[in-house]
Amino acid sequence: MTQPRFDLDSVLLVIDMQYDFMPGGALAVNEGDTLVPLINRLGEQFRGVVITQDWHPAGHISFASSHAGCAAFETTTLPYGPQTLWPDHCVQASHGAQLHVDLHLPHAQLILRKGCNPHIDSYSAFLEADRSTPTGLTSYLKERGVKQVYVVGLALDYCVAWSALDARAAGFTTVVIEDACKAIDMHGSLDKAWRDMRSAGVTRMASSQLLS
Ligand code: VGL
Ligand code: ZN
DSSP states (O other): OOOOSBOTTEEEEEEOOBGGGSTTSTTOOTTGGGGHHHHHHHHTTBSOEEEEEEOBOTTOTTBGGGSTTOOTTOEEEETTEEEEOBOSOOBTTSGGGSBOTTOOOTTOOEEEEEOOSTTOOOOSSSBOTTSOOBOSHHHHHHHTTOOEEEEEEEOIIIIIHHHHHHHHHTTOEEEEEEEEEEOOOOTTHHHHHHHHHHHHTOEEEOTHHHHO
């Protein structure tokens, strides 16, 4: 392995590379599996790697099946605001919740599980969907002197974008490596995600800029 390009003041934040977001999974993202080798190569450039896992209890509030008369991909209103309803996915300890077996990031320091509260969703790795419950990741990274966060994984327009926006809001320099992400792209969600990220000061970069 070559010397990593980045020191410990940068982390690669690898979002939700789990079977349920891969082709054949409960909430499949097109070509999600094709990212695995690229993310493995990017991982070699970082000494700091953090992985997230969407990790819902059965009967989670974000599941359409928890709301009588509602179908997946509809929006409902919860105490904390609008919530897209999803097929049951990433149920704790299920196969679909496991990280892709070919994801090879042996030096990752932290696997952060999110969405564990039965009543609150969490797209973001930093702040749950009520926008007030922290996961602890901001403090973890700040205590370790991290200044730059590079985000990759699934899905670009949901968990990647929300994580990148919250990383930026927490004061980290934030970069999305765009070809190391794939989107769900529903009702204009991908365009909106890029617009929101651009206006928040999140930078986009191509993996080729880091792998040369
Ligand atoms: C995600 C929808 C629901 C994601 C997670 O990882 O982008 N999307 N839960
Ligand atoms: Zn989820």
